[in-house]
Amino acid sequence: MSAFADPAAKEVLKGLFARSVERFTLDNGLTVLHVQDSSAQLVSAQVWVRTGSIHEGPFTGAGLSHYLEHMLFKGTETRKGPAISEEVQAAGGNINAYTTFDRTVYHIDGPSEATSTFLDILADICFRSTLPQEEVQKERDVILREIDMGLDDPDRQVARSTFESAFLVHPYRHPVIGHREIFEAVTEPDLRDYYNARYAPNNSVLVLAGDITTPDARKLAEKHFSNFRMRRIESPYIPTEPAQLSRRTNHAIGDYNIVRGVLAFPIPSLWDANSPSLDILATCLGGGESSILWQRLREEQKLVHYIDTSCWNPGTSGLFWVSFYCLPENQNSVEEAVLETLEATTKEGIAPALLTKAVRQAIVGEVNSRKTMSGQAARLGLSEVVVGEPEYARSYFQRLEDVTPESVSGLIKSKLLNGRHTLCTLGPAPQAPRVQTKPKTTKDTREFEEVSLEGGATLLLQQDGSLPKVHCKAVCLGGPLYESNGQRGITELLSTMLTKDAGDRDAKTVTECIENVGGTFTGFGGNNTFGIAVEVLKSDQKLALDLLTEAILRPQFAENTFVTERDSQVAELRESEDEIGTFGGRRLRQRFFGEHPYNVGTQGLVEDLASLTPTDISAHWQKLICPGNLVLSLSGDFDRESAIAQLETLLSQMNRNSFIPENSCFEGPQETGHHHEYMEREQAVVFQAYPDIGVTDSALHSTNILADLLNGMSSRLFNEVREKRSLAYYVGAGRVLGIETGMFYLYAGTAPDQAKEVYQQFDLEIQRLANGDINLDELSRSKARLKTSKRMQQQTAGSRALEAALNKLYGLPINDFINYDSRTEAVKVEDIQGILQQRIVTQDPLCLTVSRGPK
Structure with a gap:
């Protein structure tokens, strides 16, 4: 069976890869990648330096690469520190940078008419930085505070312990930011020597994506980067990680409300023939709500509130990553349940429909990566710097044509069920008190066209053929102003429930329908509104509007789904309470707004959610989703006439409840x-x-x-x-x-x-x-x-x-x-x-x- 049986998917890829990528090299060794996209007058300019935390040699674990990323904004031979961001913003741009294990990237996004200015600034900071001595100590203190922040972030903590346990000798085991003790020993000469050794044009890649022609891209690259000299680049010794021979564990405890966990399985390099198949396996097992692990561990066994699977593979070796959140009492059962599910999958096989869904999601992911100029540039940089092939995406999808259910499920036995995985968890001590809840039984026109529909609802339409995607939102007034005391958080729960059981489809079928075509169907909410959104490829417009129609007209609010989603929202609340910034923001809101409805955020209160029933959700739906409070907004490459006809049918069947907007009058802060x-x-x-x-x-x-x-x-x-x-x-x-x-x-x-x-x-x-x-x-x-x-x-x-x-x-x-x-x-x-x-x-x-x- 070909995973590419869908002709529409092939056509999408054909259209994506039709846009040519220009690659050339300056005399000093700087590689330049350029793709032209004139759908908006924007450009993303990025310099990818081939240096990260794994390249720090004798300073491994010091975070030199990250330190330098901070310091390159402190001044150059021609610009003082503050002038760098000021000049970028004066031209309408945004500048930032990030550091990973194997690269440091400096990027500016802004209007294409300022491309020359952006390139001049990037060249200046990357190759003419002065690393002012007085700034070195200041930035040291800033980074020490950032290290403390990482220690306060439970998700970073469990990821860090996973890397430390899964890698024994490879520099991947050290955090990119460095260890405090090693970082504190870094001197200003150490930093300067590392900069001089690693920052050179022949160790860098310039990426340009946006409204600029190839001749202009070449001309500007020569103008701003050709004066820097090629230098000798020494390759630091990076030890090869020995094969993992047995199971490893790392269990950490602290002042937390829930358990965060990771199961990490060693996988081969990005160049391995099985690499694309492992990505597809990850999607089948844990990519979305119709995936195997989500359905079995969350929906059926109710062991976790969240679980997903991905391949982390930066090149030479990687990890097949299963992450989950669960209640403390379920912590000891999750690993066994995951392994049992993997074993069952090898026997039952992977359904062809699930494989097709995974491949289609990969295609949609490729489309989504090209939505913005920044995304396109990042995609090119990743292919060039990490893989060494700017056209890697094209060959990647060609390799997927040979993927079969048998070849994918066979990888479970050979790569995952070999007893050589790592389990890391972070959660409360066994005796720690914890909250528990008991469940009850192109450049198309940017203007929108307004179409008035029967009963008072509104349809907004905007044609845009720049990508073969259709996006539709159904939006209503709602949120805290429309929630009574004792029901805080009900609107957000409603928005989630609307994307589950509806009409003749149960929640699993709805999820399979949307994920099989690589689409998304989600609920969302804010302080003043809520709604649902669906996005698909243009060939799936009818399915998208069918799902939207059923969700609005015939939601079922099934008891089992309600309990699962209610408990998941409670778990998310408890999880976020572990993060000091979120904790403080909630307390600030409560003290400021007092008794006003804005005193509680959209997720609500644990005690209120625990008391809700499906009947409450249904009443809230009837109160808020009515023609006078509904706006349907459609943007993308859609068929106008069929969309209007389908949505008019929807509105003709809606209830005719009247809607009265709430008053949000607020006299002033409750506390000062x-x-x-x-x-x-x-x-x-x-x-x-x-x-x-x-x-x-x-x-x-x-x-x-x-x-x-x-x-x-x-x-x-x-x-x-x-x-x-x-x-x-x-x-x-x-x-x-x-x-x-x-x-x-x-x-x-x-x-x-x-x-x-x-x-x-x-x-x-x-x-x-x-x-x-x-x-x-x-x-x-x-x-x-x-x-x-x-x-x-x-x-x-x-x-x-x-x-x-x-x-x-x-x-x-x-x-x-x-x-x-x-x-x-x-x-x-x-x-x-x-x-x-x-x-x-x-x-x-x-x-x-x-x-x-x-x-």
Whole structure:
């Protein structure tokens, strides 16, 4: 059987690979990859340096590569540190970087007309950095705080212990950021020597994707990068990991609510003939809700709240990774259940339909990776730097043509059921108290067309043929304002339940239908709205709208599904309570909003969810999903007439319940002044909160700029708190936006003994802005960044569909985004000053510190 029996899938791949990739090399050895995409006036420029934590030689475990990534933003021979991000943002771009085991990547996304500026900056920071001595110590303190953050993050902790256990000699066993003790011993000369040894044009790749021609790409690459000299690159010794011979375990305990676990199986290199088949096996076993492990361990045995499977394979060797969340009492049963399921699968085989679904999902994943310029550039860089073949994706899918159910299931026996896996878990101590719940029994037009349907519902349509995808959202007003006391979190649970049992299909059948075609069908929610979204290839439009119709008209709210999803939402709540930032954000919200419905987030409260029943969900559905509160928004490469006909049929069958919008009036913060919450973590998180306006307020663009002025690496707040004073690893501003009101807050991750100083800097910065002390360059950079962010957001059909639907529900013009640039440009310093003085800084703020309790 050919896994490519679907002709539509073949056509999709044929169209994707028709776009040519240009590859050339400069005289100094710099490899350049370019793909032209003129669907938006954007470009992604990326420099991939072939150096990561596995290349640090005698400094293995020190995190030199990550340290350098930070330092390259501190100044060059021609630019001071702050000027780097300021210049990028002034041109409308966003700059960032990341480090992994085998590479360090610097990337700028922004308007294509600024490509020359972006390349000049990337060349400057990569090959002319001065590594200022005074910044080395400052950034050391910042990274030490980042290391503490990693120790506070339970997901990072269980991943770290997995790598340490699965790899005994290979540098993969060391965290990319380094070990604190080894990192602290790094000197400024060590850092400079590593930079000089590894950062050279002949050890780097420049990737350009976007609205730029190949001749222009070649010309600009020569202009900005050809003056750097080729250098000798020494390849550090990287020991080969010996074969794992037996089972290994690592069980860690701490102050956690649930158990996080990983089962890791050694797998061969990316160049192994079985590599694509292992990816397909991972999807069959744990890729989605119709997968084998999800169905057996979550739906049938109810041992886990979440489980997924993936192949982590950076090149030479990798891990077949099974991750799960479960309650403490189920911890000892999960490993056995996974292995029993693998054994059963070898005997029962993998259904051809499941294999076809997995292959189709791989195709859809390839399509999705090309939604944005940044995604396309990243795909090219990965193929070149990690695999060594820019056209790797084409050959990868050619190799998948030989995949069969027998060849895939055979890998279970040879690669997974050999007794040589690693089990790592992180959870509470056996005696630790824990919360338990008892279940009850192209450049097409960007404007949307508005079509009024029977009964008062609205259909919004936007044709876009740039990718063969169709995205449809059904959106309603809902969320905290529409939830009564004792039912907090019911709207989010409703949005999940709508994508499960509906009409004649049970939850498993719905999942199989959408995953078999490589689509997605999800629920979503926010402070003011909720809905469901479906995305498929264009050939599956009818199926997508069928599923959407059934979900809206005939949801079943089956008892078994309800219990599973309710308990899963409770588990997610408990899991997020382990993260200090989320914990603090929830407590801040409760103290700020008091009795107002916005005092609780969309996931709700554990005790409220525990008391809900399917009847409650059904009543909530009838209350909120009615024609007067429903907007259907469709974007992509769809057939207009058949979509309208199908959705008109939907609306003709809906209930005719009337809908009354809720009032979100809020008088002001329930609490002000300084307060403390305790959590046993290494770091402290501080918050300072003020009243905010709502999403429909005419001053929204002014507050958007205000928030931007307080965010990002070029903000004065960032430079003062992190760069100059080394008080925090991260610092910025956030918002809880309601329809007519909200909460505006500053936050920072700091050391417990530095919280007071951070609050002082918060006060100084807010006072500066309230006094109107904003220079025009600062304002201009913020506007450019916001306009580019909007342009980048508009790349995906899902984002466009959601924004148009929200505008309709909020009483705004559906194509209001068209005016975004002009309204952003119209904001003056006086507008920001006025909104601060008159609407935000009207009383003392609420300040909340979350840190260790007194000893």
